Amino acid sequence: MTQLATLFLNNLGPILLVSAAGFLVSKWLKLNPRTLSQLIFYIFSPCLVFNLLATSELNGQEIVRTISFAALMMLILGLLAWGLGRVLRLERRLLAAVLIAVLFMNAGNYGLPLTQFAFGETALAHASLFFVCTSLLTNSLGIVIASSGSLGLLASIKGLLRFPAIYALALGLIFNRTGWELPIPIDRSVDLMAGAAIPAMLILLGMQFTNMHWDGQPRALALVTGLRLVVAPLLALVLAGWMGVQGSAHQALVLESSMPTAVLTTVLATEFDIYPTFITTTVFLTTLLSPLTLTPLLAYLGA
Numbered sequence: 001m002t003q004l005a006t007l008f009l010n011n012l013g014p015i016l017l018v019s020a021a022g023f024l025v026s027k028w029l030k031l032n033p034r035t036l037s038q039l040i041f042y043i044f045s046p047c048l049v050f051n052l053l054a055t056s057e058l059n060g061q062e063i064v065r066t067i068s069f070a071a072l073m074m075l076i077l078g079l080l081a082w083g084l085g086r087v088l089r090l091e092r093r094l095l096a097a098v099l100i101a102v103l104f105m106n107a108g109n110y111g112l113p114l115t116q117f118a119f120g121e122t123a124l125a126h127a128s129l130f131f132v133c134t135s136l137l138t139n140s141l142g143i144v145i146a147s148s149g150s151l152g153l154l155a156s157i158k159g160l161l162r163f164p165a166i167y168a169l170a171l172g173l174i175f176n177r178t179g180w181e182l183p184i185p186i187d188r189s190v191d192l193m194a195g196a197a198i199p200a201m202l203i204l205l206g207m208q209f210t211n212m213h214w215d216g217q218p219r220a221l222a223l224v225t226g227l228r229l230v231v232a233p234l235l236a237l238v239l240a241g242w243m244g245v246q247g248s249a250h251q252a253l254v255l256e257s258s259m260p261t262a263v264l265t266t267v268l269a270t271e272f273d274i275y276p277t278f279i280t281t282t283v284f285l286t287t288l289l290s291p292l293t294l295t296p297l298l299a300y301l302g303a
Contacts, residue, residue, distance in 0.1 A: 008295045011117040015110055015202060019287075022206025033207040037267045040204060044197035045264070046168035048108070049135045051194040052128045053172030063129060065243065066253065070133040072239060073232070073257050074103050074141075081227055088219050097275040099145050100268055101224045101282045104138045105232070105259035107131040109201030110287070114259075118298055119251045126252035134256075136169050138264055146268040205263045209284050217278050224261065224282050229293045233258035251301045258297055260286030 026033065056063070081102040085095045105111070108131050115127040143163060174180070182190065236257035240250050261283045269279035 004295050004299060007118075007298045008291055011114055011298060012291050012294065014117070015113055016291075018199065018202040019206040019209075022203035023209050024206070025203075026207040026210045031207060033204055033210075034270065036200060036204050036207065037270065040197065040200050041264070041267050041271075042164055044193055044200050045108075045135070046164045047190045047193040048197035049132060049165055050168040050172040050175075051190060053132050053169065054175040056129055056132070056176055057125065062126070062249065065245065066126060066129045066249070067133050069239060069243060069245065069253055070130055070137070073236060074134075074137060076235060076239075077227060077232060078103050080231065081223070084223055084227075085220075088223065090220060093274050094217065094220055094278070096145050097269060097278055098220050098224055100142050100265045100274075101261045101279055102227045103145075104134065104142055104262040104265050105228065105257065106262045106283075106287070107134045107256045107259055109198045109205065109263060110290075111256045111259045112198060114294070115252050115255055118255070119248060119301075123248040123252040126249045127256050130253055130256045132169070132172075135165065138262065138268075140166065142265070142268055143272075146272040146274055201263050204266075205283070205287065208263065208266050208280050217275070217281075220278065221282060221285065225286055225289065228261055228286050229258070229289060233293060233297055254301060255294075255297065258294060260290040 025031065078099060081099050082095070085098050090098060107127070112124065112127055112131060116124045175182075181187065233254065236254040240254055245253055261279075263283060265279050266276060266283055268274075269276040
C-alpha cells in the first residue's frame, strides 16, 4: 500500500493539484471556461501538435507501430461503444457523445506529464507520438463524430477545414520529413505557445468542473466509465502483447491508452452541442476515478 500511495502522490498528485487550482480560481473569479477552451483549441493545441511531430526522433518502424496501435485501440473501442450504445437504444446525439467520450482519452494534458514522471524521457517520446496520433483522430474523426450528432456526414467532413490542428499536423509531418526549420522568432513563438498547452489544459480541466451537474444519463455514463477505465487498459495490455511492443514503448502506449476521457471532448461537445453537460460529467467522473485504475497499472508497468 505504501508503494501505491507513493506512486499516486509523485505521479498523479501534481496533475490533480494543478486541476484543483483551476477549479478554485474559476469558482472564485467566476471565469468562463469557453474562452480558455477556444484558446487551447485554436492556438495552444495546434502549436503543441506541430512541435511534437516536427521534432520527433522516433524511427519509421516505431512511428508505424505506434500509429497502428493507436488506430486498432480506437477501432475496437469504437465498435464496442457503438454496439453497446445501440443495444441500450441511445438516441443519435447521445450516442455521438458516448463515442467521443470513449474513443478520445486524455493522452496529452494528463498522459504526457504522467508518462514523464513515471517512466522518463524515452517513454515520453513514444507517448508524444501516441498523443500526436490521437490528436489527429480527435481533430478529424472526433469532429466528424461530434458534428454528425446534428449534421450529415459530408457537412461534418467539410467542417474539418475550419480547424487549425489539421494544418498543424500536416505541417509538422512535412517539417519532420524534410528537416526544415522555422525562422527563430516564429520557432520561439510556437515553442512558447506549445509549452502553454498542457498547463492550460489542466487548468481547463478544473474550470470545467465548476459547471458540472448531473444530467440523468446513468446508463450512458456507466458505459463510458467502464469502457474507458476498465476495458481500455485490459485491451491495451492484450494488444501490446499481440503486437510485440516492449520496454518503454510498452509502458507508454499502455499507460496512454488507459487515460480518462479527454478534456478536449468538452470543447467538441460545446462546439457541436452534443450533451456538453454529460461530457463534462464523464470527464469529471473518469478523472476522479482514474487513480483507482492508474495507480495499480503504474505498479504493474514497473514505475
